[in-house]
Structures are given as C-alpha cells and as structure tokens.
Amino acid sequence: MIPADQLAQTFQSNHWLALRHLEGLTHSLSLLTLEDHPNPINWVLGHLVHNRNEALHFLGVPSLWHAGEGHLYKTGSGPVDHETALPLERLLADFEEAQADLEMALAQVTDDELLIVVSTRFGERPLWQHLSSLAWHETYHIGQMELRRQYALSGSEPALLEAQPA
Amino acid sequence: MPHPLVDQLRFARSEFQRALAGITDEEARQRFLPMNCISWNIGHLAWQEQRYWLYRAQDHVPFPHINAQFAYGAPASTPALEETWEAWRTITQAADPWLDAVTTETLASPVVHQGRAIGTNWGSLLLRMLGHYWYHTGENMAIRQNLGHTGLPDFVGDIDTEAPYRPE
Numbered sequence: 632m633i634p635a636d637q638l639a640q641t642f643q644s645n646h647w648l649a650l651r652h653l654e655g656l657t658h659s660l661s662l663l664t665l666e667d668h669p670n671p672i673n674w675v676l677g678h679l680v681h682n683r684n685e686a687l688h689f690l691g692v693p694s695l696w697h698a699g700e701g702h703l704y705k706t707g708s709g710p711v712d713h714e715t716a717l718p719l720e721r722l723l724a725d726f727e728e729a730q731a732d733l734e735m736a737l738a739q740v741t742d743d744e745l746l747i748v749v750s751t752r753f754g755e756r757p758l759w760q761h762l763s764s765l766a767w768h769e770t771y772h773i774g775q776m777e778l779r780r781q782y783a784l785s786g787s788e789p790a791l792l793e794a795q796p797a
Numbered sequence: 798m799p800h801p802l803v804d805q806l807r808f809a810r811s812e813f814q815r816a817l818a819g820i821t822d823e824e825a826r827q828r829f830l831p832m833n834c835i836s837w838n839i840g841h842l843a844w845q846e847q848r849y850w851l852y853r854a855q856d857h858v859p860f861p862h863i864n865a866q867f868a869y870g871a872p873a874s875t876p877a878l879e880e881t882w883e884a885w886r887t888i889t890q891a892a893d894p895w896l897d898a899v900t901t902e903t904l905a906s907p908v909v910h911q912g913r914a915i916g917t918n919w920g921s922l923l924l925r926m927l928g929h930y931w932y933h934t935g936e937n938m939a940i941r942q943n944l945g946h947t948g949l950p951d952f953v954g955d956i957d958t959e960a961p962y963r964p965e
Contacts, residue, residue, distance in 0.1 A: 668942050767931045771952045774935025
C-alpha cells in the first residue's frame, strides 16, 4: 500500500509543478489552443481540479464543484473556449482549495480506511490504489502542460527543429 | 514475488513504452523548442534508472555516457531513437534483480551511498521515479499530438489487469 503521507507528497508535488507551468499566464493566454491540441491549458487545469474533486469525494470531503462545472472538464469533454471556460483565476483558487482539502483529508485518513475496497468508474479497488491512480493521472496531464505553456507564452506554434541524420 | 510498489513501477514503465508505440526515429528526434525531443526523454529516464538502482544501490555505472548526455539539466540533443531505447532496456533489465529483492523494510530504509546518507529513503526514490515516468509520458503524448498523431491511447491504462492491488 502507498501510505497517506506519500500520497499527499505526490499530490503536493503535482500542485507545485502545475503552478510552475501556469506562472505568468492570464485567462486569455490559458485559452490559446495549439493546432493539434483541442484542449488548452485552461482545460488541463480544470481537469486537475475535477480529478481532485473525485479524490476528495472518496475521502468523504464535499465536492468543490457542481455537476455542470465538472462536466466541462471531465475526461472526454469537448474543448473549452471563451464562452464556456471557467476563469483561470477561479480555477487557480479552486486548485488551491482542493490542495488544502486533500492535505487535511490525507492527514486524517487511517491505513485501515485506505485498504477499504471502493467502487470506482474503473471497478472495485482499495481506496489507496484509486487515489494513487488519480495522482499519477494528474502527473501525466501536468506533463502535457509544458508544450501548452510554451505556446501560450510565445503566442505562436513552437518552432520545430528537425534533427540532422545520425 | 516483487513488492507491490515495484509492480507499479513496471506498470509505469510499460505505459511509457505504450505511449511511444509506432513512433519513428525521425519523429522521436524532432524538437519543439525549447522542449527536448522524445528520444532525449527516453535517455533521461534511462539516466534516472541507472542513477537510482545501479549507481546508488549497487555503485555500478555501466553507461557513463548516459549520465553525460541525459542527466537533469544536461544539454539538449537529438539522439537516435534505437540508441536510447537500447540503453533504457539494458539499464532497466540490469536494475530488475535488485528491484525484485526489494522489501517493505528496504523501502523504508535510508539511502546510504559510499558511506553517506543522502537524506531520503528507497521508497521515496521509487515514488519519485513513478511520478517522473508519468510526467514524461504526458509530455511525450503532447509532443505526439503536435506531430499530428491521432488515435493516441488514454492514460492511466489498465492498471487493474496489469498491476492490480495485492497485499504486501
């Protein structure tokens, strides 16, 4: 089992890394969409908050978002734009609140509770394993942020450097 | 039987590979500036595997050039795809016997290298590596999207079949 303090460490590291990728971005920049990437960095951040809502739900903490807000940012949802996206400032505030709630909940959950098998959209799993999957899912999406950040800050598609033949 | 967290590492490794299935050498060596290319990222994970499980755990560095080329902060380059996959495969296979012997006690024990404690334990290094694999899997998938690849797989994949929960 991955204990609660190490799960908390992963969520904390994700939080830190995501904020680094979002530094200096405005709401408008967060909605710039690369040609082959339908979802802008605003969607990725909203998806992280959505993911954290799910983690909090399984830890018995009330959801930060109502269903409509979550719908915009759930897996497989369509791209967000100026009309549909939540403001970046709101997403950042919710991300902070979710981080604080997760830290508190993970400080209180017991090893026995983490071993309880829960019913998830992927089937039945022990709670710790579902939380761990959600944490790695976040890390994966944070890895996708880097290219979007470069694009948002430069305002143009990243330059492609062709490798020379080996 | 390996420790369950080692199963999770092997699952993250296999997902890293799955994300790159079918990619060509030319595609893997294209850089979207200022980011590194996919083949460099593979070398970077090979560097971390060698650093943790061969150098720190066993004081063995079979590929010194991997340290020079792909360490954190090393200069960007566009290595051949097969060259970095070969190094990654060789290093991960060399690391496996040590990882197979890892126990809960090993993971909780401090990392002491060449007589000096480095301020962490083996379990934390394992978790750090897990996060690193997932991060670069996401980054590689973003690069593939930018290369115009479509129909790419979703992540996290089938953990319930490939690395299901089992008690320690």
